[in-house]
Amino acid sequence: MSYFAILITYVFISNLILAQFLGLCPFIGVSKNVESAVGMGFAVTFVMSIASLVTWALYHFILLPLGLTYLQTIVFILTIASLVQLVEMVVQKYSPVLYKALGIYLPLITTNCAVMGIALINIQSGYNVLESFTAGIAAGIGFLLAIVLMSAIRVQMETEKVPRFLKGAPIAFISGGLMAMAFMAFDKALLNNLVG
Amino acid sequence: MDQVLRIFWGFLSTVLFGGLLGTGLAIASRKLKVEKDETVEALEGAFPGLNCGACGYAGCGSYAEAVAAGTDEDLTKCKPGGADTLEQVGSIMGVEVDTNAARMVARVHCIGGSEEAVRSFNYQGISDCTAATVLFNGDKACKYGCLGLGSCAGVCPVNAISKTDNGLVVVDQDLCISCGKCVDICPTGVMRMIPESADFIVACNSRDKGKDTKANCKVGCIGCRICEKKFPDAGYKVEDNLSFLSYDSKDPGRAEAAAKCPAKCIIPNKVKAEEASNAG
Secondary structure, three states, rough: OOOOHHHHHHHHOOOOOOOOOHHHOOOOOOOOOHHHHHHHHHHHHHHHHHHHHHHHHHHHHHHHHHHHHHHHHHHHHHHHHHHHHHHHHHHHHOOOHHHHOOOOHHHHOOOOOOOOOOHHHHHOOOOOOOHHHHHHHHHHHHHHHHHHHHHHHHHHHOOOOOOOOHHHHHHHHHHHHHHHHHHOOHHHHHHHHHOO | OOOHHHHHHHHHHHHHHHHHHHHHHHHHEEEOOOOOOOOHHHHHOOOOOOOOOOOOOOOOHHHHHHHOOOOOOOOOOOOOOHHHHHEEEEEHHHHHHHHHHOOOOEEEEEOOOOOEEEEEOOOOOOOOHHHHHHHHOEEEEOOOOOOOHHHHHOOOOOEEEEEEOOOOEOOOOOOOOOOOHHHOOOOOOOOOEEEEOEEEEEOOOOOOOOOHHHHHEEOOOOOOHHHHOOOOOOOOOOOEEEEEEEOOOOOOHHHHHHHHHOOEEEEEOOHHHHHHHHHO
């Protein structure tokens, strides 16, 4: 699969949130305003691309030779969680500006299932290292796109008259569902048309 | 046996791997430790650490940062800390801080309990004053009084507010940290801040005309101006059919005015500790 195809696949067709329903907690939790949604989106993109690389290396250089592939889920959880912690420390030490922008979101991603999801999908799809990295970035961009769109909708909704029993999370889930239906327009046929 | 070995190896390698990562993180956290500003740390130690938000910042930490960085020159914003905190903050920053600023406490300005105040309907909704206010300004005929459902008690960070048996709430002034959250959430505005040293309060919040107040509540201020006219130096002032007491001066006339008040709604301020703890 070409890198462009991977990009289109994970941003639009198999969007982690809107098509695969992974990582819904930050999608609902941090989408109350556009600013924090953008911060969260970039933090997730950042972590996903690094996590894709690290888990690919871990799987191919350690788990596969040792015949421990059945441990991949639990080992990936450990790796991603520690990786995020480490990245947080490094960022805090060397780039206070970046830490201010991303820092508060990083701990929230330690156990995010979207990050875990893209790591496992990479292995299952048999990507090589660069394809995994591309998939990681693409999935992150897909997440960014979804959460920013969602936050814009929610900001708009603040001023609308919403029935009281639907206020907050319920109406957010309903609009998220409608958005997911809209994203169903992107399917495999689109990819075939684009890359032939 | 093979299966057991497999489980064992799986267990062992996961433990090893986890241990390795954990140790790595521990070392990294030592090496990459960020030195915090000493002033900020000292200030954080001086503040009570309640993160109540009374200062207008997100928490004690952000206020400490603002003070240390010099972006906020008002050092007296931490009300909950009281004189001790002010003194410490002053010595850390090397500035004289006026520690005599009167401590303010919250007080419910209403004594119209279930026996004194008339109810216009029987409210059976959720126990939340704002919810009750949405329904015809609450179940009390007087729309200014304390609804007693305890929204204020819910937001009080130190649990100083409790409900009483007669349908009101009471603030334990020894516990109150003057954060003002109860004042903000109270939909009727019956919760107000007064100096802790206040001797008397006008325990009514009704702006209705005297006749209406009298019909709604046995202990409501009817705006008769007896307190204002007979004791002009005591600090009473009637506005909007309600007597307000200013605490700028101390005058013995206040006690006599309290005795003369026809509605008997001028009462001594001090809520006895045992009364507060028995309540609710």
